[in-house]
Amino acid sequence: MGNGVKKFMYVNRRAPYGTIYALEGLEVVLIGAAFDQDVCMAFVDDGVFQLQKGQDTAESNMKNFSPTYRALGDYDVNKLYVEKESLEQRGMSEDDLLALTYEDEDDDYKEKPSIRIVNREELADLMEQQDIILNY
Amino acid sequence: MKFGILVNEGPYQHQASDTAFNFTKAALDKGHEIVRVFFYHDGVNNGTRLTTPPQDDRNIVNRWGELAKEYELDLVVCVAAAQRRGIVDADEAKRHGKDADNIAEGFHISGLGQLIEMGIKADRVMAFGD
Numbered sequence: 001m002g003n004g005v006k007k008f009m010y011v012n013r014r015a016p017y018g019t020i021y022a023l024e025g026l027e028v029v030l031i032g033a034a035f036d037q038d039v040c041m042a043f044v045d046d047g048v049f050q051l052q053k054g055q056d057t058a059e060s061n062m063k064n065f066s067p068t069y070r071a072l073g074d075y076d077v078n079k080l081y082v083e084k085e086s087l088e089q090r091g092m093s094e095d096d097l098l099a100l101t102y103e104d105e106d107d108d109y110k111e112k113p114s115i116r117i118v119n120r121e122e123l124a125d126l127m128e129q130q131d132i133i134l135n136y
Numbered sequence: 137m138k139f140g141i142l143v144n145e146g147p148y149q150h151q152a153s154d155t156a157f158n159f160t161k162a163a164l165d166k167g168h169e170i171v172r173v174f175f176y177h178d179g180v181n182n183g184t185r186l187t188t189p190p191q192d193d194r195n196i197v198n199r200w201g202e203l204a205k206e207y208e209l210d211l212v213v214c215v216a217a218a219q220r221r222g223i224v225d226a227d228e229a230k231r232h233g234k235d236a237d238n239i240a241e242g243f244h245i246s247g248l249g250q251l252i253e254m255g256i257k258a259d260r261v262m263a264f265g266d
């Protein structure tokens with residue numbers, strides 16, 4: 001492969017707090033956005049909790065970094081695949097997730113949702129299409 | 137083939153750094169190219185020269201440094217992850233008013249962009265550690 005555009009997928013499979021993987025994973029995505037690659041994110045297993053709305057970390061003295069996900073759209077990171085089965089196993093639905101959006105510059109800057117719910121099979125197909133998968 | 141190596145765990149507690157080292161060495165022995173070895177998360181702890189393992193055990197830090205010297209490998213420790221965990225080179229020590237640095241020979245501290253660039257340049261990125 002040359003130095004052209006590659007497909008990067010960042011797979012988030014851990015809860016937002018408890019370990020630093022989610023936070024440091026997000027840092028990679030934000031820095032990586034400057035490289036103009038074809039980027040998407042996947043949220044599976046406890047990783048779906050990263051996108052849960054109404055996070056309150058005051059009691060645990062952890063830094064609540066969930067507002068940072070709202071910035072992803074401005075960084076052209078607008079394909080956030082959330083696995084349906086992982087949501088269901090945790091008694092969650094799309095309504096429990098942050099309403100993340102981006103402005104589609106190819107469609108008169110119309111505001112569109114970044115989160116796409118996909119099932120396990122669809123996610124496997126998406127993974128198959130990637131050049132690089134980084135796991136957090 | 138061009139490999140990029142990502143090390144996500146520190147030395148000793150997990151075998152990830154050992155396995156990454158063995159893979160890197162084997163790949164080089166077979167004539168493959170290592171674009172870069174990038175240390176992230178607790179993997180940055182592979183880059184402190186203050187590590188002092190028992191004498192009858194392997195020295196994971198020095199081993200990486202020696203391999204880097206032999207093959208002119210680019211061993212990069214992520215700056216953001218390093219700052220959190222107290223891995224510091226002379227420049228970083230000065231910038232943050234620290235009284236010491238601890239980066240091991242052969243390693244250097246740089247940004248996360250180096251990880252993405254490694255992904256772009258390499259044919260395969262191999263990640264070691266959770």
